[in-house]
Amino acid sequence: MDIFDILGPVMVGPSSSHTAGAARIGYMARTLLGSRPLTARIHLHGSFAETGIGHGTDRALVGGLLGMKPDDMRLPFSFEEAEKQELSFTIDEIELPDAHPNTAVIDVDGEGGTHLLMQASSLGGGRIMVNKLDGIDVNFTGAYNTLVIHNQDENGAIAAVTGILNQLHVNVANMSLCRHKRGGDALMVIETDQHLTLHQVDFLRHLDGILSITYYDKEDDDDGSQFDA
Amino acid sequence: MALNSMREIFDQMREQHLAFWEVVLAYDMDERQVSPEGSKAKMLLTWQAMRDAADAYTGQRSSLSGLVGGDGMKMRQYNLRGESMLGGYVSAVIAEALSMAESNACMRRIVAAPTAGACGVLPAVLLPLDLTQHQILQALYTASGIGAVIASRASIAGAEGGCQAEIGTASAMAAGALVAIRGGSGEQIGHAVAMALKNLMGLVCDPVAGLVEVPCVKRNVIGAVNAVSAADMAMAGIQSRIPVDEVIEAMGQVGRRMPVEFRETALGGLANTPTGRAVKERMQAARKR
Numbered sequence: 001m002d003i004f005d006i007l008g009p010v011m012v013g014p015s016s017s018h019t020a021g022a023a024r025i026g027y028m029a030r031t032l033l034g035s036r037p038l039t040a041r042i043h044l045h046g047s048f049a050e051t052g053i054g055h056g057t058d059r060a061l062v063g064g065l066l067g068m069k070p071d072d073m074r075l076p077f078s079f080e081e082a083e084k085q086e087l088s089f090t091i092d093e094i095e096l097p098d099a100h101p102n103t104a105v106i107d108v109d110g111e112g113g114t115h116l117l118m119q120a121s122s123l124g125g126g127r128i129m130v131n132k133l134d135g136i137d138v139n140f141t142g143a144y145n146t147l148v149i150h151n152q153d154e155n156g157a158i159a160a161v162t163g164i165l166n167q168l169h170v171n172v173a174n175m176s177l178c179r180h181k182r183g184g185d186a187l188m189v190i191e192t193d194q195h196l197t198l199h200q201v202d203f204l205r206h207l208d209g210i211l212s213i214t215y216y217d218k219e220d221d222d223d224g225s226q227f228d229a
Numbered sequence: 230m231a232l233n234s235m236r237e238i239f240d241q242m243r244e245q246h247l248a249f250w251e252v253v254l255a256y257d258m259d260e261r262q263v264s265p266e267g268s269k270a271k272m273l274l275t276w277q278a279m280r281d282a283a284d285a286y287t288g289q290r291s292s293l294s295g296l297v298g299g300d301g302m303k304m305r306q307y308n309l310r311g312e313s314m315l316g317g318y319v320s321a322v323i324a325e326a327l328s329m330a331e332s333n334a335c336m337r338r339i340v341a342a343p344t345a346g347a348c349g350v351l352p353a354v355l356l357p358l359d360l361t362q363h364q365i366l367q368a369l370y371t372a373s374g375i376g377a378v379i380a381s382r383a384s385i386a387g388a389e390g391g392c393q394a395e396i397g398t399a400s401a402m403a404a405g406a407l408v409a410i411r412g413g414s415g416e417q418i419g420h421a422v423a424m425a426l427k428n429l430m431g432l433v434c435d436p437v438a439g440l441v442e443v444p445c446v447k448r449n450v451i452g453a454v455n456a457v458s459a460a461d462m463a464m465a466g467i468q469s470r471i472p473v474d475e476v477i478e479a480m481g482q483v484g485r486r487m488p489v490e491f492r493e494t495a496l497g498g499l500a501n502t503p504t505g506r507a508v509k510e511r512m513q514a515a516r517k518r
């Protein structure tokens with residue numbers, strides 16, 4: 001247990017699950033989209049739909065999409081900020097069978113033709129879990145550095161990526177693989193103990209069979225982490 | 230080591246010849262693999278965030294529902310007029326608790342301690358005191374160690390254990406912090422924690438319309454004032470007849486047996502009064518628009 005989860009996080013109120021967690025979900029979506037978001041369709045499920053307005057869940061999700069962290073004082077004004085940054089968005093309600101009560105689905109298009117469909121839930125205390133990416137079941141939390149890789153489902157793609165990580169002395173903490181059907185597109189989620197540089201992520205991007213790759217760096221999410229060294 | 234019981238912390242204090250707060254510091258250094266300077270710097274940043282939040286309070290803001298705002302300023306002005314029955318330190322504690330909890334409800338930046346809904350309790354008892362940097366570190370490490378023990382043995386989430394898990398835990402953290410800066414022993418910290426938790430045991434989580442506003446803001450006041458009285462009792466040499474780890478266990482048990490209506494679902498208590506239901510309907514109408 002981290003004592004700064006007891007005394008912390010430093011966050012914009014009023015709720016760690018409905019506000020801080022929502023901002024983190026939006027921020028995760030922006031990161032995995034990999035470019036500036038242009039249009040977003042946000043769907044709220046369960047308690048997010050029921051009490052979201054009173055908790056600023058909607059503003060926090062949009063703020064996160066604009067790159068705001070849970071402690072960003074601009075979160076309450078994210079709708080106005082979205083207008084300035086030319087992000088258009090809609091927010092409505094959705095009923096998802098078997099989803100966690102605090103769940104959002106973000107369907108977003110970004111600069112350069114990028115697209116992401118992400119379902120994520122807020123577990124309490126600001127912790128989140130990503131449940132689905134582009135229709136494929138996943139589960140990761142942002143507690144590790146995370147590589148999300150779309151690849152062609154063919155021999156060697158996995159070995160190529162993990163081989164490079166091995167050479168970089170990057171240890172794989174968790175890894176999951178999914179595909180729609182044999183020989184189609186597949187999704188790799190790799191959680192690592194060590195950080196990757198942008199240069200290293202770029203190198204992986206140019207491997208054979210890799211369609212797209214995005215990287216979430218855990219350090220981006222910490223507050224005051226520069227003092228940890 | 231782990232922060233699984235108060236007993237373990239007392240044992241470490243004895244074996245390593247450390248103060249309570251130093252055991253928690255050593256735990257953080259080990260857990261996050263940081264230097265003492267790195268750990269303390271992060272703790273002081275946390276304190277700075279609490280102070281900034283208090284300084285930014287104006288009394289002019291109101292929450293998204295309109296239920297909350299301005300009460301911290303009313304209390305400050307009442308205190309300034311010299312009309313407070315408690316007077317002095319405790320009346321200042323009340324004003325700080327209201328102000329911080331209101332700031333949270335009004336989407337301002339706060340420090341969860343241990344949760345956002347209970348963020349006013351710990352800073353409320355510390356901000357009115359003129360503390361040295363050493364005392365700030367003593368207070369905050371002590372408080373976070375206590376919170377960590379309660380989180381691992383019971384719960385700090387209203388959805389799991391009711392308000393006693395949030396405001397109760399915050400109150401126990403604040404009581405222990407006060408004893409630490411007054412130079413109390415580890416045992417006295419333990420008694421203060423036990424008494425603070427016992428006196429709020431059974432408190433339900435019944436937020437009107439599911440929002441962190443009513444009764445949460447004012448519950449921060451009882452958490453803070455209860456902490457001061459528990460700390461004073463412990464410093465006077467008064468002991469909890471039930472050992473602190475057993476009190477924490479009991480609190481966890483009460484929380485687990487609490488009906489779901491009283492665990493943050495907004496289905497019981499104040500949320501289920503005619504006025505509480507009317508607020509919920511008003512918020513639902515806003516949602517449809």
